[in-house]
Each structure stands twice: as C-alpha cells, then as structure tokens.
Amino acid sequence: MKVNTKMWSDPASVGEAGLRILYVGTIVSGSTSLQRAEAFTDLGHQVTLLSTDNEKEIVVTPSLFFRVRRKLLGARDWVGANAFILRAVRSETFDVLWIDKGLTVEPDTLRKVHELQPRCRIVGYAPDDMMNPANQTRQFLKGLPVYDHFITTKSYNVSELTGLGCPDVVFVDKSFDPHTHRPMVVGEEERRRLGGAVGFIGQWEPERAESLRKLALAGLPVRVWGYTWERMKNAPPGLVLENRPVWGDEYARALCAFDVNLCFLRKCNRDLQTARTMEITACGGF
16 A cells, blocks of 8 residues: 655645654654554545664664663663654644654653643554553653543553553554555465464564464474564474564565464553454455
8 A cells, every 4th residue: 555654854845635643753764653553544634654663773682781771770772863844843733643662762852842842642552561561661661641541452551551641541442554454365376475374473472482382293284474582492293483573565465374363462561352362354364
C-alpha cells in the first residue's frame, strides 16, 4: 500500500482534511507502530512521521552497559527525537501529538508542546505492559502526568497508570493490519521456505522454549522464526530454530504456511491477549 505520509521536515502542504497528527514511534518496516500510522492515514487524517529509532541501531539484546546506563540515566535518544518534536511543533500546527511507546521522550518536551500549541492533544499509546520494569524508563514515568490521554492494550494498566498520575487512561484490545494480515495463497516452494507442520513466530522466552522442547521430543516437527533463539541450547531433533525475524508480507505468508501456529502469551507482560491473537486469525491461520 502506498502510504500518504511525510517526514516532518517536508515543507509540502498536507491539506485541510482530517486531523493533523504528529506521529512519533518506531517507524520501521513491519512494525505495528508503522501499521497504526498507516491506519490513521486510511481514516483520512494527515500524518507526519517521526521515528524514535534508527533501524540500524536497534539493540535486540542490550549489553550490561546499556542496561545500567538506562537504569541510571534513562533511555538514550539516539535520533534526537525530542529536538525534532519541538522543531516540528514550531513549524507546523498539529491537532494531536501521538507518541507510540515514547521511552525516550522527555517530560520537558511534552510540557513545551503544551506551551507552544495548547490546543494540541498529547496522546500516548503502548502495546506492552508498562508496569514491567523492562518497558519503563525514567522519561516515560515522569512524563505520564503530562499526557492528555494514554491508550493501553493491558486492562490492568488502566488503574496502574492512573495511579502514576496519568489523567486519562483508556483500554483497547489488540488489533491487526488488514493490509498486512490477510489470507494468502502459499505454494509448495513458499511452504518449504517459511512453513511446515507446527510453527511459532516470536522472541525466545524460557517458558516458550520449554514448551517447544516438549513438543519436539514428542515427535512433532516445530519451526521457529524470531530473535534471540540462540539462547536455547541443545535443541532436540525436529525443532528448527531459524534465528531471524520475519516481517510484513513475509510474516503473513509464514502464518499461512504453517498447519498449526502457536500463540504464546508473554509472561513478563502479564498478557491476556497478544498481537498474534488477532494476526493469526486475520490470516486465516490455525
């Protein structure tokens, strides 16, 4: 799909239709953050994109140094997102500043946006359990009282984030992107390349690894796509660890290429549902 978005530095007019949204998030190919931005465009809003991540610098398994630094000093703003936000609101008028899991956005930046554009509503969104310390930063916690609204996919986060000072917290279910997650015809070659009898797409976790080990030992062939599976040692025969992610159309094709898709909930996020809950179903997968 061709996305009608522009980077904030583009001076071209975006027109008068819909809300003018400055969308801040992980704008990389295949990310659900980018899919949400595209959904706003589909709804007729004018979206200006600002990525908080450099795709080449995303660290999947942070080193001890980075974990200690983040704990003491907060998450590092690798791409200068705070400065870019302020430059954007000084040059254009926005109805909404949408911040998708803004771990590096400083509370002073949010206060300055309110000062520069009092009519602009600051809306936060998080797909993860934001009470999990792994999902928190100093900037995020101190900035919560400055948001006008915050949207969470974790029902229990509503009262917890309200207790941390966020004035208005709203729960929404997980979702899927109809442009990406849809039934696809998969040929034998693609099935050999991506699929199989039983598959799982997602990151390593101890409980997931133990479940997959038991399935393989019981004689079920299992194939796994995703990050950090090198942590699983002595994988039994029949358990194929690809050790790389699949994104976008390749992700949807993989879901369609498996006879059975496994859908684990993330224990550390206290999941009751996950993105795969909706995405596998939307692809017509089992």
